[in-house]
Amino acid sequence: MSILPKTRVGRFSAGFIAAFFVLFGLQIVLVTVFHQEGGNGLWSNPSLAITGLSALFSGLAAFFTGVFSLFWKKERSVLVFLASLIGFLLLIFLIGEFTMPH
Numbered sequence: 001m002s003i004l005p006k007t008r009v010g011r012f013s014a015g016f017i018a019a020f021f022v023l024f025g026l027q028i029v030l031v032t033v034f035h036q037e038g039g040n041g042l043w044s045n046p047s048l049a050i051t052g053l054s055a056l057f058s059g060l061a062a063f064f065t066g067v068f069s070l071f072w073k074k075e076r077s078v079l080v081f082l083a084s085l086i087g088f089l090l091l092i093f094l095i096g097e098f099t100m101p102h
Contacts, residue, residue: 005077009069016062017083020090023055056094063087 005011027048030036036048043049066084069075 001076001078003078005069005075005080007069007073007075009065009073010075010077010080013062013066013069013083014077014079016058016065017079017086020055020059020062020086023051023058027051027055056090059087059090060094061087063091 005014030047030051036045038045038048062083064087066080066087069080070084
């Protein structure tokens with residue numbers, strides 16, 4: 001087992017999860033440093049909506065490409081396992097947001 005992925009799909013999965021963390025960090029900077037706030041709707045603050053949705057899709061892409069590389073391409077690297085795990089947790093969070101009203 002290696003740390004870095006060997007297959008192309010595995011590298012995509014690691015890249016997607018890296019993009020997720022960069023976009024999520026940018027979202028935190030927008031809220032804390034620049035005092036951006038959300039409103040009543042999703043698009044009431046476009047900069048937060050775009051970075052948040054981009055981070056979400058990037059994390060989900062990391063999960064699906066990671067699972068594909070683990071099972072079909074037989075990738076065995078630590079980064080792909082972590083990317084798939086984080087993407088799976090993000091998927092569980094997303095399902096919970098849609099199924100459990102609050």
